[in-house]
Amino acid sequence: DAGITQSPRHKVTETGTPVTLRCHQTENHRYMYWYRQDPGHGLRLIHYSYGVKDTDKGEVSDGYSVSRSKTEDFLLTLESATSSQTSVYFCAISESLDTDTQYFGPGTRLTVL
Amino acid sequence: GESVGLHLPTLSVQEGDNSIINCAYSNSASDYFIWYKQESGKGPQFIIDIRSNMDKRQGQRVTVLLNKTVKHLSLQIAATQPGDSAVYFCAENGGGSNYKLTFGKGTLLTVNP
Secondary structure (H helix, E strand, C coil), X not given: CCCXXXXXXXXXXXXXXXXXXXEEECCCCCEEEEEEECCCXXXXXXXXXXXXXXXXXXXXXXXXXXXXXXXXXXXXXXXXXXXXXXXXXXXXXXXXXXXXXXXXXXXXXXXXX | CCCEECCCCEEEEECCCCEEEEEXXXXXXCCEEEEEEECCCCCCEEEEEEECCCCEEECCCEEEEEEXXXXXXXXXXXXXXXXXXXXXXXXXXXXXXXXXXEECCCEEEEEEC
């Protein structure tokens, strides 16, 4: 998984609670991404980061926030979890704009009851 | 909006046969394409990529073909093995920012012994 870890790997939570997922990389790559994967959909971008403290929204960013205080860590927070946010969440990294390939972590399965 | 799609949602082959997985893309501006393999419960794994200035690229047992005229991408797997059983999906960069990939929904490849 290209030196990418995600934690936790599985989480069950209740509607209305905040949840934070962590992505950690050991590759020193500049770009980091959060995706969600749902049946019937391709991977959809939630947020991405192009450097420490530099982040931007993806196509499905509502209800999510991110933070990146250091190169190796990218956090995804569900401010008040809803059942529609039940999904598998993947973190990805890429080296630079000249290197398009994104490498993915193992994923976090989140269930919101 | 423009999106990446696959012709066949499932493909079943015999061990030892060659497999061909197809992908149609609609954004003519896309100039970079990636194939990923995703095994059950795991994150997407990079297989091979191709840029639009190429028609064909070969890796170990895999070949990607790009037909820009009809906006079609295919992944050929030679001598398919049981370990090749997985979901395969393609991604395109839309010709713009390289970090905004668009992913297809995937094709499930099943290899029968």
